[in-house]
Amino acid sequence: MRVLVIGSGAREHALLLALRRDPRVEDLSIAPGNAGTAAIADQYDVDITSGEAVARLAQRLEVDLVVIGPEVPLVLGVADAVRSAGIACFGPSKDAARIEGSKAFGKELMTAAGVRTARSEVVDNPAHLDAALDRFGPDSGEAAWVVKDDGLAAGKGVVVTADRAAARAHAAGLLDAGHPVLLESYLDGPEVSLFCVVDGETVVPMLPAQDFKRVGDDDTGPNTGGMGAYAPLPWLPENMVTHIVDDIVKPVATELVKRGSSFSGLLYAGLSITSRGPAVIEFNCRFGDPETQPVLALLQTPLGQLLYAAATGRLADEPPLQWRDGAAVTVVLAAENYPSRPRVGDVITGAEVEGVLHAGTSRREDGAVVSSGGRVLSIVGTGADLSAAREAAYQVIESIRLPGSHFRRDIALAAAEGRISV
Numbered sequence: 001m002r003v004l005v006i007g008s009g010a011r012e013h014a015l016l017l018a019l020r021r022d023p024r025v026e027d028l029s030i031a032p033g034n035a036g037t038a039a040i041a042d043q044y045d046v047d048i049t050s051g052e053a054v055a056r057l058a059q060r061l062e063v064d065l066v067v068i069g070p071e072v073p074l075v076l077g078v079a080d081a082v083r084s085a086g087i088a089c090f091g092p093s094k095d096a097a098r099i100e101g102s103k104a105f106g107k108e109l110m111t112a113a114g115v116r117t118a119r120s121e122v123v124d125n126p127a128h129l130d131a132a133l134d135r136f137g138p139d140s141g142e143a144a145w146v147v148k149d150d151g152l153a154a155g156k157g158v159v160v161t162a163d164r165a166a167a168r169a170h171a172a173g174l175l176d177a178g179h180p181v182l183l184e185s186y187l188d189g190p191e192v193s194l195f196c197v198v199d200g201e202t203v204v205p206m207l208p209a210q211d212f213k214r215v216g217d218d219d220t221g222p223n224t225g226g227m228g229a230y231a232p233l234p235w236l237p238e239n240m241v242t243h244i245v246d247d248i249v250k251p252v253a254t255e256l257v258k259r260g261s262s263f264s265g266l267l268y269a270g271l272s273i274t275s276r277g278p279a280v281i282e283f284n285c286r287f288g289d290p291e292t293q294p295v296l297a298l299l300q301t302p303l304g305q306l307l308y309a310a311a312t313g314r315l316a317d318e319p320p321l322q323w324r325d326g327a328a329v330t331v332v333l334a335a336e337n338y339p340s341r342p343r344v345g346d347v348i349t350g351a352e353v354e355g356v357l358h359a360g361t362s363r364r365e366d367g368a369v370v371s372s373g374g375r376v377l378s379i380v381g382t383g384a385d386l387s388a389a390r391e392a393a394y395q396v397i398e399s400i401r402l403p404g405s406h407f408r409r410d411i412a413l414a415a416a417e418g419r420i421s422v
C-alpha cells in the first residue's frame, strides 16, 4: 500500500512512524512535512488547503490512501476532493468536519444526540456581551468563565478565567475581529481525550489519553495547542471508555448519519470527567496533537490497514485493536515566546535520538535543523508504567539544545503519583 500523509506536525511524524511499522505499507509520502519527516517519507511542498492540489499530488504518486492530519484542510473539504478523484481518504467530508469547524454546529449536534456538554450561548453582538457574561462564570455560581472563538483557533482561542475583566477583554477582542464568541458553563474534573476510528455508525475507540493545555507547570499560564500528553489513563474507571463510546460517540455518529453527513475518519471526543459523569468539552474531526504521539507509540495493530479499512467502508470487519503493555508519555519542546509569537530560526542540536518527533522544524541550506514554529519537537518515552515512560522522555529532552526553548516538567506526574481521582 502506498500512503500519502497530509500535515507537518509531530502528529504526522507519529502517523508516519506507525504506518512504517505496518508490513503492508510499502511507500510513504508526506506534504508538506518537516525536517524530521523528510528522513522517513518522500516530501512534497503543496498547498494542503487546496483539495485540487492534494488530489493531483495523490494521483501523480498513485497512492492507495491519503491520511489527512490537520483540521484546516478537512474543514475546507480536501477529503471530498481526494475521494472525488477516486482515491481512498482517511478523514471526514467537509460537511462532517463541521463538528469541529463550527463550535455552534458541534453543540447543536450534541443536543440533538442527547449528549451531555456545557451549557452555551453564542454572542455575535458586542451590545449583548455584558448581559451574557452575567449568565455564566462566578456571577452565575460557576467556577470560571469559558470564552471561546466560535471558529478554528488551534486550541488557543479559549480563555478560562474567574476574572470577569479578562473574560470580557477576550470576548470583546474576538468580537472586534469579527469572530462570534461562544460562552460556556465551566466543566470541572480531569480531562480525557478519546480517539475513535469511525465509519458511519461503526466506532472503534483507541486508548484514552490526557493532554496538558496550559503552557506552565501546574496548569498555569495561557492555553496552548498542547504541551504534552500520556496514555493510557490508570485513574480512569474501567468501564468508562465503553460508557463514552456507547452513550456519547455512537449517538453523535448516528446523528451525523441521519443528517446525511456520515463521518469517516477520526472522531476525537474531548471530555471532562465531572462528578456527574463524563461531559463533552468538544469534538474534533482528526487525531489530536500531542495525544497521537503516546497513543500510536502503544498501538500494535497495523495502522495502514486500520485506516484503509475505515476509508473504504470495511471498519466493522476489522479485528479488535491490539496494544502494547505499559505506558507512553510525550513532552513538547516549545520555542521561546510560545504560545504568543514564537521565536524561529534557532539551531536545534542533540535531537537525533529515537523518540524525538519533529513539528516546527526545517532544514537550513547549510544542513542545520532550525526551529520554524511554536511547538518544535515532541519527545516520546515509553516504559512499563507512567513513571518509567516519563523518565525516558525527560532524559531525552534534557539533552536537546534549542536557545530560549521551554517545556513542562509535570507531564503525567500527577497520574504517575496516583493523585488523580474521579
Ligand code: AMP
Pocket (backbone or CB within 6 Å): 118, 146, 148, 155, 156, 157, 158, 160, 184, 185, 186, 187, 188, 191, 213, 223, 270, 281, 282
Ligand atoms: P477547546 O479549544 O474547546 O478544546 O478548549 C481548550 C481547553 O480549554 C480545553 O481542553 C479545556 O482545558 C478548557 N475548556 C474548554 N471548555 C471548557 C469548559 N466548558 N469547562 C472547562 N474547561 C474548558
Ligand code: GLY
Pocket (backbone or CB within 6 Å): 155, 211, 225, 226, 284, 287, 288, 289, 290, 291
Ligand atoms: N490536543 C488538542 C488538540 O489536538 O486539539
